Amino acid sequence: MSLILDDVTLTYPDGDGRLTALDRVRLEVPSGTLTAVVGPSGSGKSSLLAVAATLIRPDSGRVCVGGTPTGELSAAERAVLRRRNIGIVFQQPNLLPSLTAAEQLEVMARLDGRRAAAGRARELLAAVGLADQAHRRPHQLSGGQRQRVNIARALMNEPSVLLVDEPTSALDHERGAAVLDLLTHLTHDRATATVLVTHDRAHLEAADAVHEMRDGRLTVLTA
Numbered sequence: 001m002s003l004i005l006d007d008v009t010l011t012y013p014d015g016d017g018r019l020t021a022l023d024r025v026r027l028e029v030p031s032g033t034l035t036a037v038v039g040p041s042g043s044g045k046s047s048l049l050a051v052a053a054t055l056i057r058p059d060s061g062r063v064c065v066g067g068t069p070t071g072e073l074s075a076a077e078r079a080v081l082r083r084r085n086i087g088i089v090f091q092q093p094n095l096l097p098s099l100t101a102a103e104q105l106e107v108m109a110r111l112d113g114r115r116a117a118a119g120r121a122r123e124l125l126a127a128v129g130l131a132d133q134a135h136r137r138p139h140q141l142s143g144g145q146r147q148r149v150n151i152a153r154a155l156m157n158e159p160s161v162l163l164v165d166e167p168t169s170a171l172d173h174e175r176g177a178a179v180l181d182l183l184t185h186l187t188h189d190r191a192t193a194t195v196l197v198t199h200d201r202a203h204l205e206a207a208d209a210v211h212e213m214r215d216g217r218l219t220v221l222t223a
């Protein structure tokens with residue numbers, strides 16, 4: 001199931017006027033593909049992710065997540081959609097300090113009222129190369145390992161859409177490349193529609209499509 005943004009405009013209050021953060025943005029990310037979004041600071045990349053995540057409602061246009069149009073949903077319905085259909089990976093992992101890697105994942109399933117989370121948590125930790133680290137707490141893991149737990153956690157509820165913001169900014173080149181490789185594989189294996197915001201040009205080779213954001217406008221660089 002894909003992610004579709006159709007003619008999306010978002011403005012913020014700015015003094016007496018409004019600042020246009022997203023200007024008639026169109027983006028379609030088919031399931032099982034990764035779209036990278038590049039662009040200078042302040043161009044609207046985080047706003048794009050926030051709208052795609054249904055955290056911010058645009059002024060106009062449509063956002064469709066995994067086949068569900070989100071425009072008419074209440075805040076509570078959007079929260080359920082986010083929990084079930086959208087995985088979000090931010091720059092910093094924000095793991096809970098007192099929980100083991102496995103528990104970080106299990107808690108996501110419990111929030112959604114699901115049982116039998118332990119098996120899926122084990123399977124996902126293995127998929128991100130952390131099968132033997134499941135019992136460790138965040139301070140016992142490296143930066144790259146923490147980001148892997150973060151990615152596995154985002155996939156816990158089998159989202160159709162995966163939104164990733166600068167996942168390698170805290171990692172050295174080699175670990176960053178490994179995390180990118182992992183994201184590409186997971187996108188294909190788990191058929192997520194993945195959007196990756198990145199500053200790192202080295203990431204673009206792995207992408208199925210590359211878009212550039214400038215002053216709120218999104219253009220296709222390669223597809």
Ligand SMILES: Nc1ncnc2c1ncn2[C@@H]1O[C@H](COP(=O)(O)OP(=O)(O)OP(=O)(O)O)[C@@H](O)[C@H]1O
Nearest residue numbers: 012013019021039040041042043044045046047048
């Ligand atoms: N809550 C807000 N209120 C007002 N203006 C905002 C708000 N959030 C962002 N902006 C403005 O909207 C524009 C787009 O910001 P956004 O954070 O989406 O850019 P970005 O490309 O993600 O930048 P960076 O790469 O630095 O994170 C910027 O001009 C920013 O100052």
